[in-house]
Amino acid sequence: xxxxxxxxxxxxxxxxxxxxxxxxxxxxxxxxxxxxxxxxxxxxxxxxxxxxxxxxxxxxxxxxxxxxxxxxxxxxxxxxxxxxxxxxxxxxxxxxxxxxxxxxxxxxxxxxxxxxxxxxxxxxxxxxxxxxxxxxxxxxxxxxxxxxxxxxxxxxxxxxxxxxxxxxxxxxxxxx
Amino acid sequence: xxxxxxxxxxxxxxxxxxxxxxxxxxxxxxxxxxxxxxxxxxxxxxxxxxxxxxxxxxxxxxxxxxxxxxxxxxxxxxxxxxxxxxxxxxxxxxxxxxxxxxxxxxxxxxxxxxxxxxxxxxxxxxxxxxxxxxxxxxxxxxxxxxxxxxx
Numbered sequence: 001x002x003x004x005x006x007x008x009x010x011x012x013x014x015x016x017x018x019x020x021x022x023x024x025x026x027x028x029x030x031x032x033x034x035x036x037x038x039x040x041x042x043x044x045x046x047x048x049x050x051x052x053x054x055x056x057x058x059x060x061x062x063x064x065x066x067x068x069x070x071x072x073x074x075x076x077x078x079x080x081x082x083x084x085x086x087x088x089x090x091x092x093x094x095x096x097x098x099x100x101x102x103x104x105x106x107x108x109x110x111x112x113x114x115x116x117x118x119x120x121x122x123x124x125x126x127x128x129x130x131x132x133x134x135x136x137x138x139x140x141x142x143x144x145x146x147x148x149x150x151x152x153x154x155x156x157x158x159x160x161x162x163x164x165x166x167x168x169x170x171x172x173x174x175x176x
Numbered sequence: 177x178x179x180x181x182x183x184x185x186x187x188x189x190x191x192x193x194x195x196x197x198x199x200x201x202x203x204x205x206x207x208x209x210x211x212x213x214x215x216x217x218x219x220x221x222x223x224x225x226x227x228x229x230x231x232x233x234x235x236x237x238x239x240x241x242x243x244x245x246x247x248x249x250x251x252x253x254x255x256x257x258x259x260x261x262x263x264x265x266x267x268x269x270x271x272x273x274x275x276x277x278x279x280x281x282x283x284x285x286x287x288x289x290x291x292x293x294x295x296x297x298x299x300x301x302x303x304x305x306x307x308x309x310x311x312x313x314x315x316x317x318x319x320x321x322x323x324x325x326x327x
Contacts, residue, residue: 019234019238028226028231029225031231041229048232049240052240053241053244054244056240113220125221129193129222130222130225132193150180157213157214160217
């Protein structure tokens with residue numbers, strides 16, 4: 001899905017311009033992933049910066065655009081996991097977190113459905129359905145076995161789908 | 177049989193990420209119990225993937241990244257110094273402990289000192305030997321450190 005930036009400028013971790021291009025291509029999706037998974041805007045902001053800093057500081061071999069993106073998401077996922085080790089993962093979004101405050105279009109919708117999922121479930125669903133990673137990649141990112149990812153994804157998907165089936169349809173839901 | 181996976185699941189996800197399902201995939205998604213959920217969840221998440229936010233400028237992150245690089249380089253460079261220093265402390269501690277408790281050197285030294293016959297007992301010669309060995313040992317550690325830095 002991500003185009004190859006390697007044609008114009010490679011090695012985003014050593015070349016400033018290449019990093020700019022890489023950053024513009026990945027920042028929104030990474031931030032959305034961190035926000036939707038952590039459920040907290042401040043955590044998403046912190047981890048976004050930390051992820052790119054670690055990406056830049058890492059001594060990486062030659063990578064294409066897809067591999068670099070995958071590596072970046074792996075860093076972010078590890079950082080999320082570290083944070084969950086230090087403090088309890090948010091099983092549901094806190095009422096005061098208001099992660100979708102600036103996103104009124106999706107606020108009600110996402111909250112209603114996502115609040116009922118665990119952090120790990122949100123993470124797996126987002127990586128599979130939005131970022132398009134396959135089970136093997138997700139397993140590598142999340143530190144799980146591919147077979148476990150398959151089972152966990154199935155459960156999470158069934159849970160979310162059942163919530164989505166139950167939710168009242170609004171005008172905005174139908175357009176996507 | 178309880179199925180938890182469909183072979184066309186990834187195809188459906190990819191299609192929905194790009195645009196929407198074509199006729200054949202749509203038909204499959206409406207018939208397969210797994211893919212019904214897959215399509216519903218994909219549609220929902222795709223509709224919510226865009227978030228409004230103010231993100232830092234790439235130059236700022238580049239600058240932060242360079243700082244992190246420098247910090248890591250300093251940490252790497254001083255790691256061996258710290259290691260050698262710790263080993264030295266340990267060695268000094270061990271030698272001191274040995275001198276004080278195991279060898280009986282210090283009591284005999286003090287004894288000799290009180291009798292003022294340290295020259296005749298050869299204690300000074302022993303201590304010179306010990307200091308020489310210690311100096312050689314630390315010189316060896318220093319060489320190891322320098323060799324490692326060269327690498």
